[in-house]
Amino acid sequence: xxxxxxxxxxxxxxxxxxxxxxxxxxxxxxxxxxxxxxxxxxxxxxxxxxxxxxxxxxxxxxxxxxxxxxxxxxxxxxxxxxxxxxxxxxxxxxxxxxxxxxxxxxxxxxxxxxxx
Amino acid sequence: xxxxxxxxxxxxxxxxxxxxxxxxxxxxxxxxxxxxxxxxxxxxxxxxxxxxxxxxxxxxxxxxxxxxxxxxxxxxxxxxxxxxxxxxxxxxxxxxxxxxxxxxxxxxxxxxxxxxxxxxxxxxxxxxxxxxxxxxxxxxxxxxxxxxxxxxxxxxxxxxxxxxxxxxxxxxxxxxxxxxxxxxxxxxxxxxxxxxxxxxxxxxxxxxxxxxxxxxxxxxxxxxxxxxxxxxxxxxxxxxxxxxxxxxxxxxxxxxxxxxxxxxxxxxxxxxxxxxxxxxxxxxxxxxxxxxxxxxxxxxxxxxxxxxxxxxxxxxxxxxxxxxxxxxxxxxxxxxxxxxxxxxxxxxxxxxxxxxxxxxxxxxxxxxxxxxxxxxxxxxxxxxxxxxxxxxxxxxxxxxxxxxxxxxxxxxxxxxxxxxxxxxxxxxxxxxxxxxxxxxxxxxxxxxxxxxxxxxxxxxxxxxxxxxxxxxxxxxxxxxxxxxxxxxxxxxxxxxxxxxxxxxxx
Numbered sequence: 001x002x003x004x005x006x007x008x009x010x011x012x013x014x015x016x017x018x019x020x021x022x023x024x025x026x027x028x029x030x031x032x033x034x035x036x037x038x039x040x041x042x043x044x045x046x047x048x049x050x051x052x053x054x055x056x057x058x059x060x061x062x063x064x065x066x067x068x069x070x071x072x073x074x075x076x077x078x079x080x081x082x083x084x085x086x087x088x089x090x091x092x093x094x095x096x097x098x099x100x101x102x103x104x105x106x107x108x109x110x111x112x113x114x115x116x
Numbered sequence: 117x118x119x120x121x122x123x124x125x126x127x128x129x130x131x132x133x134x135x136x137x138x139x140x141x142x143x144x145x146x147x148x149x150x151x152x153x154x155x156x157x158x159x160x161x162x163x164x165x166x167x168x169x170x171x172x173x174x175x176x177x178x179x180x181x182x183x184x185x186x187x188x189x190x191x192x193x194x195x196x197x198x199x200x201x202x203x204x205x206x207x208x209x210x211x212x213x214x215x216x217x218x219x220x221x222x223x224x225x226x227x228x229x230x231x232x233x234x235x236x237x238x239x240x241x242x243x244x245x246x247x248x249x250x251x252x253x254x255x256x257x258x259x260x261x262x263x264x265x266x267x268x269x270x271x272x273x274x275x276x277x278x279x280x281x282x283x284x285x286x287x288x289x290x291x292x293x294x295x296x297x298x299x300x301x302x303x304x305x306x307x308x309x310x311x312x313x314x315x316x317x318x319x320x321x322x323x324x325x326x327x328x329x330x331x332x333x334x335x336x337x338x339x340x341x342x343x344x345x346x347x348x349x350x351x352x353x354x355x356x357x358x359x360x361x362x363x364x365x366x367x368x369x370x371x372x373x374x375x376x377x378x379x380x381x382x383x384x385x386x387x388x389x390x391x392x393x394x395x396x397x398x399x400x401x402x403x404x405x406x407x408x409x410x411x412x413x414x415x416x417x418x419x420x421x422x423x424x425x426x427x428x429x430x431x432x433x434x435x436x437x438x439x440x441x442x443x444x445x446x447x448x449x450x451x452x453x454x455x456x457x458x459x460x461x462x463x464x465x466x467x468x469x470x471x472x473x474x475x476x477x478x479x480x481x482x483x484x485x486x487x488x489x490x491x492x493x494x495x496x497x498x499x500x501x502x503x504x505x506x507x508x509x510x511x512x513x514x515x516x517x518x519x520x521x522x523x524x525x526x527x528x529x530x531x532x533x534x535x536x537x538x539x540x541x542x543x544x545x546x547x548x549x550x551x552x553x554x555x556x557x558x559x560x561x562x563x564x565x566x567x568x569x570x571x572x573x574x575x576x577x578x579x580x581x582x583x584x585x586x587x588x589x590x591x592x593x594x595x596x597x598x599x600x601x602x603x604x605x606x607x608x609x610x611x612x613x614x615x616x617x618x619x620x621x622x
Contacts, residue, residue: 016528017524017527017528017531018527020527020530021523021527021562024555024559024562083501084503084591084598085503085591087588087600089598089600090602093598093600099598100591104521104524105520106513106517107517107565108508108512108565108568109596111565111566112569113596116617
């Protein structure tokens with residue numbers, strides 16, 4: 001079984017394409033378009049890496065990061081954002097996110113974090 | 117006569133005898149000193165007589181000489197100490213015996229020793245560093261070689277925007293030559309000669325090392341030496357010297373010249389006008405601005421003023437870039453980029469460093485600089501977002517991202533095919549075949565992507581150095597580690613903390 005990746009993003013189109021690519025690479029992908037569902041999944045199911053969008057209507061990535069890490073300290077969360085200099089991105093990093101991935105998604109960085 | 121008087125007389129006799137002895141030696145010295153004034157010598161003798169009489173209590177000590185031999189046996193020097201209180205003077209014979217006793221046989225300078233003895237004896241002063249003997253260094257043998265004429269041996273002129281001139285004079289960043297100009301001479305081989313140490317030991321002649329340089333393109337040999345075969349620019353790269361063709365455009369690159377594609381260096385006296393392209397296999401020097409044009413060069417690009425893109429400019433350089441400023445332009449360099457005033461809203465990529473001048477600012481856009489960034493200011497209080505990426509080879513990243521884009525297209529197509537097949541069926545199996553082909557293509561691109569990422573060249577020592585101020589709305593990434601600037605910071609350096617995998621701020 002490959003490494004498990006949980007993707008929390010409300011942009012379904014991007015998620016679907018990303019899932020196809022990562023599944024082909026041998027990763028086991030779970031997609032949640034609702035951040036609340038994403039948090040629930042992260043807390044109840046094992047994930048090697050969580051990719052979380054920064055700007056989502058219901059809950060932003062910084063909040064998702066905080067809520068997951070409060071209960072699951074060893075979770076590895078990468079924030080996906082189109083604007084990495086966004087103050088919310090700084091907040092997500094302060095909350096414990098391991099890094100930022102620029103949209104549409106930087107495959108080299110993803111592979112690096114997955115290798116780590 | 118009482119005892120006290122007798123003692124006085126004895127002392128006087130003794131001092132007189134001492135005095136006479138001194139006199140007899142000095143007289144012999146005078147005869148050996150034809151070019152010294154006899155009067156002067158007499159005066160010195162008189163002083164010494166008086167000294168002997170005035171200080172009869174001084175215990176006599178003989179003059180002496182000490183020899184110092186260098187560790188390599190190539191030099192012997194002496195220190196001469198004068199006699200005191202009527203002691204014996206130095207004499208040449210005893211000194212000669214001393215030199216022989218030390219085994220010194222080569223390069224003895226008896227004249228220098230004799231002069232020193234005379235001075236010490238007559239002036240009564242200590243003399244140091246008298247060269248008694250000097251060996252001879254061996255002369256290395258040198259093979260036939262080429263030697264550049266002096267003007268081409270000088271170090272490269274520093275490339276600073278204020279020093280850049282187009283007038284082909286000494287401050288030009290290019291060394292321009294005329295056809296027939298002498299570049300190098302052939303120096304014939306030279307036989308070596310053995311040397312000798314002061315003990316008579318032979319030192320064999322070594323083989324001398326001379327840099328081997330070779331003539332290359334557009335250099336021909338004549339009776340005078342190696343000369344330029346064409347008018348052009350002198351180049352010295354590795355071990356080869358050559359002359360490259362230079363295209364001199366006195367004015368602008370515009371409708372009067374059309375687009376330029378030249379195999380060599382190009383000097384532009386004016387500017388590269390909007391919409392025109394300039395390609396050169398060598399270096400390009402532009403005396404004014406590059407405006408919204410396409411510039412590609414195989415070596416360096418030097419722009420005296422700015423590189424202005426107006427969103428369309430595209431500059432690709434294999435070597436280094438030096439300019440005053442970069443605005444709204446896409447700039448790519450294999451070597452370092454120095455933009456003295458800074459960069460505004462530009463996409464800048466370099467496999468080396470990006471550096472501004474002492475007042476330089478980076479505002480907006482993104483900079484990928486594998487070996488780091490040095491700037492005085494990044495961002496402004498209300499300025500646009502600025503992104504700085506360091507530590508990774510942007511050219512590999514670009515290829516990975518290109519694959520990513522193609523892969524997203526393929527994945528979207530695959531999803532469409534799957535959806536169509538599910539909703540409409542696939543009686544002929546065409547969609548299934550297509551799906552298989554799309555999956556294979558995605559697999560191929562993924563493999564390529566993973567291969568590239570595994571070979572991604574990293575410089576974990578890359579730093580972002582801020583001489584002045586960095587403002588919020590700036591993102592810094594070093595070897596994939598992220599840092600968002602959340603407050604105004606002054607004089608800081610950002611580097612990778614390898615252990616924590618995070619960007620450290622110092």
